[in-house]
Amino acid sequence: MAARGACWVIERAGRIAAATLKGKKSMTNDLPPADPGALTTYIQSRYHDLHRAQLPDLAALALGVERVHGDVPEVPNGLGALLQRMIGALEVHMKKEELILFPAIRRGATPGLGAPIAIMRADHDDHAADVAKIRLLTDNLTLPDSACRSWTALYEGLATFLADLDAHIRLENDVLFPQFEPANA
Ligand SMILES: [Fe+2]
Numbered sequence: 001m002a003a004r005g006a007c008w009v010i011e012r013a014g015r016i017a018a019a020t021l022k023g024k025k026s027m028t029n030d031l032p033p034a035d036p037g038a039l040t041t042y043i044q045s046r047y048h049d050l051h052r053a054q055l056p057d058l059a060a061l062a063l064g065v066e067r068v069h070g071d072v073p074e075v076p077n078g079l080g081a082l083l084q085r086m087i088g089a090l091e092v093h094m095k096k097e098e099l100i101l102f103p104a105i106r107r108g109a110t111p112g113l114g115a116p117i118a119i120m121r122a123d124h125d126d127h128a129a130d131v132a133k134i135r136l137l138t139d140n141l142t143l144p145d146s147a148c149r150s151w152t153a154l155y156e157g158l159a160t161f162l163a164d165l166d167a168h169i170r171l172e173n174d175v176l177f178p179q180f181e182p183a184n185a
């Protein structure tokens with residue numbers, strides 16, 4: 001068991017992060033628009049901006065939990081580094097959508113989008129591989145009986161992030177992209 005003093009410090013950080021993450025949850029009853037151009041704008045504000053707000057707090061919390069509870073068998077060793085890497089990977093991916101693919105969709109430039117969409121789908125597969133690593137490291141977000149508030153806030157925040165990321169990717173893969181791929185464009 002970690003020293004109480006050290007745990008108190010990250011519990012305070014955990015309360016702040018939990019409150020911040022709660023405030024960053026988007027409304028759950030907002031429906032995506034049918035128009036593809038409007039849908040790209042919706043995805044940016046509903047999911048891209050949300051991930052940018054969610055991940056830094058989660059990575060910081062994970063690093064704190066790993067540092068303070070390193071002697072607990074269930075500690076998710078490597079989670080903080082994985083989340084830090086995901087910040088970069090998601091940022092590169094979302095920038096490609098925001099600067100190249102989404103503007104082309106909004107211009108109605110349907111021919112020739114098959115190749116960039118194939119790259120986005122491959123990026124999504126990479127994100128799914130990272131999600132699988134998160135679930136493996138955390139035993140599918142299972143908290144130990146001794147979990148402090150920071151550890152609890154971390155897994156609750158991760159559950160929200162993973163649900164948002166899954167909904168985000170499904171909206172692009174299953175609703176937006178098929179409208180612009182060669183067979184349908
Ligand atoms: Fe996206």
Ligand SMILES: [Fe+2]
Pocket residue numbers: 093097120124169172
């Ligand atoms: Fe995407």
